[in-house]
Amino acid sequence: xxxxxxxxxxxxxxxxxxxxxxxxxxxxxxxxxxxxxxxxxxxxxxxxxxxxxxxxxxxxxxxxxxxxxxxxxxxxxxxxxxxxxxxxxxxxxxxxxxxxxxxxxxxxxxxxxxxxxxxxxxxxxxxxxxxxxxxxxx
Amino acid sequence: xxxxxxxxxxxxxxxxxxxxxxxxxxxxxxxxxxxxxxxxxxxxxxxxxxxxxxxxxxxxxxxxxxxxxxxxxxxxxxxxxxxxxxxxxxxxxxxxxxxxxxxxxxxxxxxxxxxxxxxxxxxxxxxxxxxxxxxxxx
Numbered sequence: 253x254x255x256x257x258x259x260x261x262x263x264x265x266x267x268x269x270x271x272x273x274x275x276x277x278x279x280x281x282x283x284x285x286x287x288x289x290x291x292x293x294x295x296x297x298x299x300x301x302x303x304x305x306x307x308x309x310x311x312x313x314x315x316x317x318x319x320x321x322x323x324x325x326x327x328x329x330x331x332x333x334x335x336x337x338x339x340x341x342x343x344x345x346x347x348x349x350x351x352x353x354x355x356x357x358x359x360x361x362x363x364x365x366x367x368x369x370x371x372x373x374x375x376x377x378x379x380x381x382x383x384x385x386x387x388x389x390x
Numbered sequence: 391x392x393x394x395x396x397x398x399x400x401x402x403x404x405x406x407x408x409x410x411x412x413x414x415x416x417x418x419x420x421x422x423x424x425x426x427x428x429x430x431x432x433x434x435x436x437x438x439x440x441x442x443x444x445x446x447x448x449x450x451x452x453x454x455x456x457x458x459x460x461x462x463x464x465x466x467x468x469x470x471x472x473x474x475x476x477x478x479x480x481x482x483x484x485x486x487x488x489x490x491x492x493x494x495x496x497x498x499x500x501x502x503x504x505x506x507x508x509x510x511x512x513x514x515x516x517x518x519x520x521x522x523x524x525x526x527x528x
Binding site: 257258259260261262263264265266270272274275276279280281282283284285286288289290291292293294295296297298299300301302303304305307308311312321323324325326327328329330331332333334336337338339340341369370371372373374375376377378379381 | 395396397398399400401402403404408410412413414417418419420421422423424426427428429430431432433434435436437438439440441442443445446449450459461462463464465466467468469470471472474475476477478479507508509510511512513514515516517519
């Protein structure tokens, strides 16, 4: 273990049915509902974690590129196995980004840097999950 | 692709700073804040997704075992790499479960079934992430 390695701690509490609430101790919390009715369920949260991880990277990288970001939306489609465990086998992202000073080269550079180097959620996923994306400049 | 395979869709929108909001189209949404100030960030959400996925399995399996579940809490510690990508290298769960008719054999059987067969979030993670757990009967 590297001395600089960081440990993230969360606690999760069962509420009722298949609903849970959790977060960092003494931090903000989120509700997760495995029935997907009152809140997104675990597999949706996994896709949202991947999209927001990439999103945070892209927002940060575009800012360094002097892009004036106006909007950023990500659609995510995750294909699951039909049999248990119903894990993801592929995840496809559609990025729609609008900003002043933004062009396709900058947008792709930001997304590729996230996928290849920075996105700690994507890099925590099984390497046989195929990750792909499309880009639309809004 | 199996004809029964399921695709999960989510959309995520950038709000401001490193804050995002998303969920299934027309479904409930969640906020994710990569600064971890107003909501849990992506790597915390990944741990919460894993814990709630396992939690939903355990709640369901204990119900089938005729256990009257009273409380279920999960503490999660995820160790990250110090270097980019700061992916998880190990995740440890501490399960605290209380219920009528519950004993250690039933609790471990439920948790082991989730880890080995059902938990689609854990099975979507890289197989070199070491997963371990402790159990406390409340």
